[in-house]
Amino acid sequence: MSEYSMVTVPKQGNNPGMPRGKKNIVVIFDFDKATMERDEKGVTVSSLTMIGGAKPIGLFVDQSSIDAGDEVEGEAYARGFIHHLNFDHPGTELAVAEFKANNVNANLGAIVIGCDASETTAKVYGTPCAPLTMQAANEQDTKDAHNNHFELKTELRTWPVGIIAKSAIPATDNADVNTFLGLTTPTNGDGQE
Secondary structure (H helix, E strand, O other): OOOOOOOOOOOOOOOOOOOOOOOEEEEEEEEEEEEEOOOOOEEEEEEEOOOOOOOOOEEEEHHHHOEEEEEEOOOOOOOOEEEEEEEEEEEEHHHHHHHHHHHHOEEEEEEEEEOOOOOOEEEEEEEEEEEEEEEEEOOOOOOOOOEEEEEEEEEEOOOOEEEHHHHOOOOOOOOOHHHHHHOOOOOOOOOOO
């Protein structure tokens, strides 16, 4: 990466700290089946490519339960960022149980997309060398709730949460989810996938 030169970071509008709504589907992928690169400044994800025919999935979540971000940790000259993404999936059906059973030890990445259609970017959690891992996947099936609570976190320090152009997000395995999220399937130039 080239050397970073500081630039002014101005106020961004009248309400820069106002919470922003998110889509109620989180895109999840396996870093063992993907490649990802960042630009020279270390934040913008310049490419995210699925390999071997793999596709990300869409996981339905209660958007009000999404808690995502990064935190700095470490000693002097060894500091880095830990990513986290927590959310609730309403329901306890077979598909979510199978997702948990088969990804409890997987090297995951996740993309959260804002609900404002004018937004052209999304956030990527996890990196190839510091993927998200499932720290909690707790089912609640009581008189009060019927859901699964997930906590994903990187175990190693890495770069800050990535920012990716929505047009660079690989399409999921579900056409309805792709339409809802505004994802497109890339073609090879002659209209074929």
